[in-house]
Amino acid sequence: MRNETPSSPRRRGGAVLPLAIGVAVLALVGWGLWQASRPVPVPIQGQMEARETDVAAKIPGRVAEVLVREGDRIEAGGLILRLDAPEVQAKLAQATAAQQAAQAVARKAEQGARPQEIEMARMQWQRAETAAELARSSWRRVDNLAREGLVAAQKRDEAEANWKASRDAAIAARAQYDLARQGARAEDRAAADAQARQVAGLVAEVEAAHAEAELRSPVAGEVAKVLARAGELVPQGVAAVTVVDLSDQWVVLNVREDALARFAVGSEFDARLPALADAGRARFKVRYSAPLPDFATWRATRGGAGFDVRTFEVHAHPLQPIAGARPGMSVLVD
Template identity: 30%
Template sequence: MDVQASGNENQSTPEPAPAPGQENPPANPHAATRTPAIIVGVIAAIIIALSIYYLLRPEPLLVQGEVDATRLDIAARVDGRVKEIPVERGQNVTAGAVLVRIDNPETLAKQDQMRAAKAVADAQLANVLVGTRAETIAARKAEMERAEAAQVLAQKTFDRAKTLTEQGNAPQARLDQTTDALHEAERGLDQAKSAYEQAVNGYTKEERAIAKANVEKAEADIQSVKSVIDQLAVYAPIASQVYQRNVEPGEYVSPGVPLVTLIDLGDLWIHFDLREDLVKGLKVGDRFDVRIPALDDRHVTVEVKLIATKGEYASWRATRATGDFDLRTFSIRAYPVQPVPELRPGMSAYLDWRSRQ
């Protein structure tokens, strides 16, 4: 009985209260020391997992491309001095808009010369078609009549001289003189008759053909000069944008020298140069997204429409382990699936080639 009482007393004895300002001791000191160890272990496991992930994952292959567009180098077909350039760089122009005006005074003067030659040819043709004037015909007829009278007179003189010579009343020299005079009068009469007949009949068909040919030649010369003058104004072949002005007013230009460079914003594509080992599996019609930094990293979906070799080698990547062969470079042209009005030539485009695959 005494032992049980003493045990009850021990069990009911209260623990002394902590002094003021002191915290209660932890109920389980082992749990308090285990929590930091768990946190450290979790952090270490995360670090190890991330390290293994970054070490084992394939290294990204960042491919850079460039936006390009159809470019047109507009050149003049004639020489001269630049008179005016009515367009500015970056300006949108319509088809047929004047890009450059060239001044060439020598060509303009040649056109006036050809027009004068044409007027002369027209006058000659009109003269041929009208025929001989009536006054000319009358004059030729009068000359023929005088030749006939001279021939009659020469014939009578010859007859008298011949009679006198036969009778012995005139020397032989006199007969010879009258004979020569008769022959000369006959030749004069023949010439006068020919001239009169030519005046009456007018020009021959060959002369008319020559006159017409001269007119046609003059017209062709005018058209030739006019075609050169038309080239003094250079026009835009299609609706496009002025990319570059290669000359300024006052400069002398020669045929074939580019004056203005245009770009067709309706025909934009993204150009990539890839080694042939990267082209493996790529085919025309494939689509993938590219990132455009100039457009705030906008993603643009493009479609491959051209895969062509460039005919050169990428010396920075050689397959030395397989027999000293260099990998060729292929040109890839991918067009945006949807129009991107803000896209401009020269902008860069990026994509992770392996993640694309």
């Protein structure tokens, strides 16, 4: 009868190897199921924005010439378009004429009467003085004759009245002469000067309106939109050109409340702009955070229970300018 011998190492190894493979397969399948059950991380998507300025005319007018196109770079104070405003030109001509008249009145009040007028007033005064002296002499003679009874009292009274009238006329002529020498009163000069300044202010106002016929950009940037065309009427206060400042950009993110801790004001995060490939990676700093309207952002965390979360609008500015970044480009935060 044969005796049984123990299993050889080769047989034991052949039994362990399939077991190890089975365990590895089971582990791999389990890891795959665990990975599949994990939620896929969804990046937070935002959009680049930039400071936009709508340039509008302060006066209505017809567009005579448009000097920029969309995409042009423009400096602050650069000429955008010209308006044809004949009404403003007419008002400027009227205001200028009124200013010249007011200035002439003010100069007349300041300088006083002309030398010829002063001389005429002096001569009138001297003639009145001579007439008054003659009337006084005549009254004395008539008065002496009346005392001697040679002339009636009526004649004496008439001579006295004539002398007093001539004397008063001489006094009035002297006052006219003094007035001509002294010129206008201080109040009249002040009133004339005030009127001249008032009209000058009106001229300055019309000149400012006339200057607005040349529409200039108040900021430097890139022309994003040209809404006016040559020949069109541009109303007052309606934007004709939009200028975007590419140096003042930020990203706008809509973040749920349960992820807001990462985007607190003052915090920093990394993001990328897919449109710029590797050059689009940048670091941003949060400057602003505020909740969006309730009707658009309430969202339940669970279907039947739990609490509702809100969505916040977050503004973050890049720490360094992003070359090539444009408004509207997508921004992804992993």
